[in-house]
Amino acid sequence: MRYQSLLTWLSLLLVLPQLGGCLLAIAGGAAVGASAAHDRRGASTYVDDKRIYLGAYDSINKDKELALKNDVIIVVYNGVILLVGEVQTPELKQRAERLVGGFEGTRRIVNEIEVREPEGFWSRRRDNTITAQVKTALLDLTSLPGFDPTRVNVTTAHRVVYLMGKVTHEEDGAVIDIARNVSGVERVVKVFEYMD
Secondary structure (H helix, E strand, C coil): CHHHHHHHHHHHHHHHHHHHHHHHHHHHHHHHHHHHHHCCCCHHHHHHHHHHHHHHHHHHHHCHHHHHHCEEEEEEECCEEEEEEEECCHHHHHHHHHHHCCCCCCCEEEECCEECCCCCHHHHHHHHHHHHHHHHHHCCCCCCCCCCHHHCEEEEECCEEEEEEEECHHHHHHHHHHHHCCCCCCEEEEEEEECC
16 A cells, blocks of 8 residues: 555656646636736737847847847837847947847837846846836726736846837836836936827
8 A cells, every 4th residue: 555655756846847837828828818818919910029039139138249238128008119138339239229229010110228247146236126016006007997017127237227119108107107117226217108
């Protein structure tokens, strides 16, 4: 009986990692579906943005100087490509913009890359913390009926918060006000599109 029980547990331990991948794929697919359902972009635009992002990311990664010695962050929302991070020369900033341009469905590129030495781990971690704090603060925005904070994309680089999404002017004001008051935020840049 003990041998049978041990064999059952060993079999379960061997099978669980394989099932975990299936469960993650199912959960991940559900998360993408739920995310798209709350999004104000159409489903095809949502998919196009993902395609543009992957293509732009691939283009940057193929340029070894940009990929290995600099830090370029790409965000795509409704056909708008936002570039942030840092590169060492103005030429590299322009090269990054050139590399991500030309993808079908791209409406414009907002190049906010700074020309400076790449920041270290702790600085990037501080930016990630600010992003998380802004997203959390947006959850408290209950004064606007129907507002969904997941519709606002928040990205932080060098303590500057970049906001993207399709919003109303009323939502714009409330979101900007919340983001400005998060500890550590030095500036807020909005790359919003307006619905009204």
